[in-house]
Amino acid sequence: MEREHNFLPERTKWKRQLFRIIFKSDTKMGRLFDLLLLVLILVSTFIVMMESVQIFDAKFHNAFVILEIIITAFFTIEYALRILTIKNKKAYIFSFFGIIDFLAILPFYLSLFFPITKYFLILRMLRMLRIFRILNLMDFMNDGYFIVRAMKNSSRKIYIFLLFLIIFSVIIGSMMFMVEGHREGFESIPQSVYWAVVTVTTVGYGDVSPGTPLGKFLSVLLMLAGYSIIAVPTGIVTAEMRNKRQEIGKVCNRCGNNDVDDDARFCKICGEKVI
Amino acid sequence: MEREHNFLPERTKWKRQLFRIIFKSDTKMGRLFDLLLLVLILVSTFIVMMESVQIFDAKFHNAFVILEIIITAFFTIEYALRILTIKNKKAYIFSFFGIIDFLAILPFYLSLFFPITKYFLILRMLRMLRIFRILNLMDFMNDGYFIVRAMKNSSRKIYIFLLFLIIFSVIIGSMMFMVEGHREGFESIPQSVYWAVVTVTTVGYGDVSPGTPLGKFLSVLLMLAGYSIIAVPTGIVTAEMRNKRQEIGKVCNRCGNNDVDDDARFCKICGEKVI
């Protein structure tokens, strides 16, 4: 989800103008184009979803196919124009959104040569990711970057936590296999581990649940553990977000206080003017 | 839920007095009126709930209807008096609570002209929102405003987070549709997305649950994801509340800056010593 700020248009005037409409949203036409794109992405996603529902597919199959052709045609033209109007073509094509743009039209052309299977659906669903490009342009993504950055910075700790959790689940799952092995849903260790994860994450489908007193006792321990340790990822991310907030603070030149608030005019430690 | 502080009474003396009873709670009569209102709202909500239970409705239908008429009569008179005693009538009628007050009596009068359906019930339930007016008067809502403000300030980030979550759920749901499509509850993408949301939010009804090993493996990933990323909204709101809290911090005597940090020795706005 890199920012596309460093993309430059081709020299020709009409290409430059088109570039501005397609890649930017600082003109009225540019914003209209974004809106159209957003609508088409949502319609396209909606069609794929409806297509998967048999009663709708039975009734409206042709309508779905025609709409799909129209949208794909639009996306294809758009993709071509993007390549045409941009200067650093290679960089665009292999950028995150360049690949997404290509994947958005690929399934249709593939389906001309290969029999259509439901495996195409997932490819077509990836179009949804194009929503982020529009949000990106609409300057809505600063908050998104905030979240992504906080998650990225705490990811190492989260991974370690997940590793703890998985190993814990595997061991408890193995114990449950010994205790409840006769019972449906605990027939093997992988099955019991599935149950352990369902329990420790507090999801609790109930498709599998313990039957013996000992099994129930172990479950209770697992639930209490899961209920308590949810505090860990929360603590990690909260601490990270708090930090992010502070890092952006200004620094006082006199005393070096690096916790100067954005709206401060004097350092709160030494009284020095900071603006 | 705006404060009604700027509402003014009509000039006539009895209207002024009545206004004070109805709109304020700084007199004994005013507090009694609030209490009566609170009781009536709770009784009214209770009646609607009981009416929806067939065995109670069969037995006490007439009692319910009579009570409803009495309460609506009271609410109608109250609504009329509110309009009568207030100076800026238009502002009141179209204020949040003005509309709620009107909606509280509307269903009854509608039911005189239209056949009663259960769709009236939801309208009658909206009366419950009037509770907030009373809490408002009872100065109980400062904490409410605290919560609402913290949520409002973090709402952009929460929306982005929810968008991530929804797109993630849709993509995982689509994958599960391919993997478990033959199984009840995964027959279409919308159904599978429903399952994905049930899982990622750790609700886990169990009305739909995966059957194949691959499906269970995907579920486990989804659960671990849901268990970890619940940290994100929590982190956002916690950071926001911490910020809100500071705003109520110390106040600078010279410039009135009310955002003096706990560890500040100089006002960050005017440089005045604050300890």
Add this chain to the structure above:
Amino acid sequence: MEREHNFLPERTKWKRQLFRIIFKSDTKMGRLFDLLLLVLILVSTFIVMMESVQIFDAKFHNAFVILEIIITAFFTIEYALRILTIKNKKAYIFSFFGIIDFLAILPFYLSLFFPITKYFLILRMLRMLRIFRILNLMDFMNDGYFIVRAMKNSSRKIYIFLLFLIIFSVIIGSMMFMVEGHREGFESIPQSVYWAVVTVTTVGYGDVSPGTPLGKFLSVLLMLAGYSIIAVPTGIVTAEMRNKRQEIGKVCNRCGNNDVDDDARFCKICGEKVI
């Protein structure tokens, strides 16, 4: 759960000594007495639990009754000695633990006059609360007070939050009653509200779950709401705990910095010695 520090013993020497054993834990005998009490409470609780299991009750009914008599006898003597050895008898009898001590022996004597029903069980279970007295003596409760105080300070906000949540659940429940009213588990508004609370708190039993597409869509919204707003109580309590932590900090005499850490020897703001 008030501290019993201000309780004083009677004058007589043996009463003073007994008082120290029973009420304090600063002697070897006192600690032994506490341990005995802890064991008896746990045994007593365990017996009540086992008694409720039919197969155990059938086999060991007499043993349970005899043990119960012995334990009650001990608790009765203990209660009598507590009253005997304490100076401010009235204050003790009506203190929190005084009432709990009385309730701990009441069910047995009641059962002599009234037929034993399972409603006695809950009274007998209240004995468990006596555990807190022992933890109290064992100086284990500082952390408990920390938690209780943080919860008490944030309780107003939590109540308001719960009120929001309940009103929200009632309204969504009413809507589900209209949408899914034909379906088992949504036959009335109270039933639907039960489902709404099960969903919004992410418990998700699955004894009731939506059937129609619209109902599922509403559920998804409710789940996402519940998943996001769990951040609110968490944020409130976290902010409160952070505050508690700071309040206990020492204050610098020179600059008034009230965030002096426990292990600090110099003020971190002005360099003044703080010990």
Add this chain to the structure above:
Amino acid sequence: MEREHNFLPERTKWKRQLFRIIFKSDTKMGRLFDLLLLVLILVSTFIVMMESVQIFDAKFHNAFVILEIIITAFFTIEYALRILTIKNKKAYIFSFFGIIDFLAILPFYLSLFFPITKYFLILRMLRMLRIFRILNLMDFMNDGYFIVRAMKNSSRKIYIFLLFLIIFSVIIGSMMFMVEGHREGFESIPQSVYWAVVTVTTVGYGDVSPGTPLGKFLSVLLMLAGYSIIAVPTGIVTAEMRNKRQEIGKVCNRCGNNDVDDDARFCKICGEKVI
């Protein structure tokens, strides 16, 4: 999970070199050895899991047995070499990882003398814990220590919280036993307590759920309680992590105090200026 930094090799040159390969990961061979170990642990765990699945065990039983022998042989040689090349042999054997290393090979040799039962599986699963040794070497465990330390420091509070939670669950469970005792899943207090824990931790299997209106009402209270008090462990751990984080803050040049707060201008231990 203590660090093994203070382990020293034997004097002989080849032992010293071997020690470096086995115990350290600062040479190419050492890293290769770690990688091999990691793969073998994962393969071994995978085999145990697959062995527990009947259809796989039926097909590949012999392959599993042979692989198990090979891996155990490798682990045995490794264990022997560890003892051979290390100087402080006793310290190693009784260290955390020393015991784990021994347990990793024990089940196989036990199975030569005793009939193989599924109770061996759990012992074999403990091999997984050896993953932490490798992460340890790979310097990945700093984040792990961060988590473990934060949990350890807040453990007293978490225990008290869990005690509250358990006593609360037992009392609510007893009440539900009285209310819903006739219903399957609430036949005894232990059963009802199991349900109460399933509910309060928001797991909600749904294998047991309330049937009467009063029971549902109590459940709703329990769910709301569980939904709110999850804030408590989260608050505790978050506050703790925030504290931990600061410890890594600035260091005083004069006295080496490594707990200098971000906003400190003087070392709180020796009074030295730190900026």
